[in-house]
Amino acid sequence: MEPHRPVLLVVIASTRPGRVGLPVGTWVSERARAHGAFEVRIADLAEVALPLLDEPHHPRLQRYEHEHTKRWSATVGGADAFAFVAPEYNHGIAAPLKNALDYLNLEWRRKPAGIVSYGGVSAGLRAAGQLKQVLAALQVVPVGGGVPIPMIGQRVADGVVDANELMEKAVDAMLDELATWHGALAPLRGG
Ligand SMILES: Cc1cc2nc3c(=O)[nH]c(=O)nc-3n(C[C@H](O)[C@H](O)[C@H](O)COP(=O)(O)O)c2cc1C
Numbered sequence: 001m002e003p004h005r006p007v008l009l010v011v012i013a014s015t016r017p018g019r020v021g022l023p024v025g026t027w028v029s030e031r032a033r034a035h036g037a038f039e040v041r042i043a044d045l046a047e048v049a050l051p052l053l054d055e056p057h058h059p060r061l062q063r064y065e066h067e068h069t070k071r072w073s074a075t076v077g078g079a080d081a082f083a084f085v086a087p088e089y090n091h092g093i094a095a096p097l098k099n100a101l102d103y104l105n106l107e108w109r110r111k112p113a114g115i116v117s118y119g120g121v122s123a124g125l126r127a128a129g130q131l132k133q134v135l136a137a138l139q140v141v142p143v144g145g146g147v148p149i150p151m152i153g154q155r156v157a158d159g160v161v162d163a164n165e166l167m168e169k170a171v172d173a174m175l176d177e178l179a180t181w182h183g184a185l186a187p188l189r190g191g
Helices: 021-035 067-077 095-102 125-137 165-189
Strands: 007-012 039-044 081-089 112-118 147-149
Touching: 007 021, 021 039, 021 081, 021 112, 021 165, 039 067, 081 095, 081 125, 081 165, 095 125, 112 125, 112 165, 147 165
Parallel strands: 007 039, 007 081, 081 112, 112 147
Antiparallel strands: none
């Protein structure tokens, strides 16, 4: 029998029709499956389809009233590590991602996260910086240098990512770091 592997949740943060987030998320997931350290699951926020936060109580209390929140709680709670696939919108974090983060609290806690950011010349680094600030509030540990992809429009053709060597090395290094940090953080979650 295959040994139990930690679960990596690849969170695709953009939701608009025609987004490159889907090909980038697919590329990250394939790379993660080939890496082998994780059982890889995908949370496509377009499919998760959370409304703007509509829970009456602070998420730390976990007194969720809506089915969509309970489902999202189970998805995030069942993960051991995250890879956020995050575009930069107006020099900042994409709204669907911020909303999805705000929905929950303890489900994120003491888990490592890698950030695959993308945009124009900025490579999404301003969005990644903002994302790290939010992750700190949730006690999520961002690992390594992440995977910043500049000029994303030139790297996606016909819905497929054309990765260069730099991108492949960066994503593999991120996966190595996630596996290492998982080993360090899992005991802090009580097993
Ligand atoms: C609303 C919006 C705002 C954007 N703002 C930025 C930006 O601040 N910096 C940047 O590098 N690219 C920006 N872009 C270009 C995006 O990097 C590019 O469109 C990318 O494909 C967006 O990711 P998505 O296709 O997954 O939605 C913006 C795109 C949109 C739609």
